[in-house]
Amino acid sequence: MRPPTRGRYLGVVFAGGGSTRMGEDKALLPWPTRDGEQPLFVRAARVLEEVSAFVEISVGNGDPRPGIEQRDWTTFRDEFDHAGPLAGLSAALDRARSHDLDGVLALACDMPLVDAEDLRTLLTELQNGADAAIWTVPRQGGSPQDQPLVGAYSVVCAAAARDALASGARRMVAIEALPVAGGRPLRLVRVPASENSSHRLVNVNTPSDYDSALVEASSARALDRTPARVQGVDAGGTSPETGHHS
Numbered sequence: 001m002r003p004p005t006r007g008r009y010l011g012v013v014f015a016g017g018g019s020t021r022m023g024e025d026k027a028l029l030p031w032p033t034r035d036g037e038q039p040l041f042v043r044a045a046r047v048l049e050e051v052s053a054f055v056e057i058s059v060g061n062g063d064p065r066p067g068i069e070q071r072d073w074t075t076f077r078d079e080f081d082h083a084g085p086l087a088g089l090s091a092a093l094d095r096a097r098s099h100d101l102d103g104v105l106a107l108a109c110d111m112p113l114v115d116a117e118d119l120r121t122l123l124t125e126l127q128n129g130a131d132a133a134i135w136t137v138p139r140q141g142g143s144p145q146d147q148p149l150v151g152a153y154s155v156v157c158a159a160a161a162r163d164a165l166a167s168g169a170r171r172m173v174a175i176e177a178l179p180v181a182g183g184r185p186l187r188l189v190r191v192p193a194s195e196n197s198s199h200r201l202v203n204v205n206t207p208s209d210y211d212s213a214l215v216e217a218s219s220a221r222a223l224d225r226t227p228a229r230v231q232g233v234d235a236g237g238t239s240p241e242t243g244h245h246s
Contacts, residue, residue: 008102009123011048012092014085014149015068015109016060016078017040021206026110028209032217040204041068041109050116051123051207052105056095058088063132084170085149086161093158100152108149111198112213121191122152130189131156131180134173137198144192147201148172156180 015027022029030037038046041057048055057075059065061082069075076095078087092104103126105119118135125133134151136144151172160178161179167174176188204210 007068009052009105009152010092010096010101010103011045011052011055011056011105011107012095013041013044013048013055013073013107013109014088015065016058016062016088016223022204022210024212025065026069027065027141028205029204031112032214039059039067040112041073041243043112044107044109045073046105047114047116047119048105051119053099053101056092058092080165083165085172086165086170086174088160088177089148090158090165093161093216097155097158103152103157106149106151106153107187108203110204111147111150111200111202111216112204113202114150114214115200118150118197118200119152122150125189125191126152126154131185131186132175132188134188134190135193135201136190137193137201140197144190146173146190149203150201158221160186169198177217241242 028039029220031043045055045057055073056063057068057071057073059075059077061078061080065075070176076091078091079085079094080090088102089106092106096102096104105123107114107119122133122135132151132153135147137147139145149172156193157175157180160175160180163178164174173188177185178188201215202213204213207242
């Protein structure tokens with residue numbers, strides 16, 4: 001089977017969260033690489049550039065974000081206020097359709113251990129017939145936890161996202177099984193993370209989470225999984241549940 005193409009998907013960094021538990025804007029927290037520090041949202045954008053046609057930044061519908069909006073990437077806002085991460089996905093899918101792309105690759109800005117291979121795995125699921133694919137991580141004493149902000153979504157999900165929003169839903173997985181073109185149910189595939197990979201698929205929500213992620217990133221294994229392009233770039237860019245975009 002041919003490898004997933006990188007040229008037909010819009011990479012979207014979800015950076016619209018309130019960061020209330022962190023106490024400061026998570027998207028702007030520094031993240032170390034071999035060539036110096038870069039903000040978390042830049043790190044996410046660089047990973048997405050490995051597998052996307054180009055990258056844009058979802059900034060929600062809150063206050064202006066000059067630290068993000070004055071950078072080189074195009075930013076966009078949600079159409080709906082206070083509608084959670086599903087509103088960000090709906091806006092992202094509309095952006096992908098406007099660029100005549102096949103779908104969206106989503107990555108939250110506060111997941112700094114995710115790498116391009118994690119996203120390529122999801123693209124393969126779409127290539128095999130899924131409409132959407134997300135990672136899940138094991139949770140002690142409970143069912144696996146969905147991580148829809150590391151996800152791949154075909155543009156056929158756009159109508160389902162709008163229907164879910166109209167019903168009052170806020171979570172991205174609310175699109176599951178809703179009808180798409182032709183009336184068939186939307187097919188969302190959950191990819192279970194292994195014990196060796198689940199540590200990468202976590203959000204950095206608190207100062208303690210951030211410190212733990214920094215420790216993980218300093219290990220040789222974490223550095224080896226970081227794409228070389230991410231480690232050797234400046235902080236610029238190119239352009240063409242969880243909380244809201246955490």
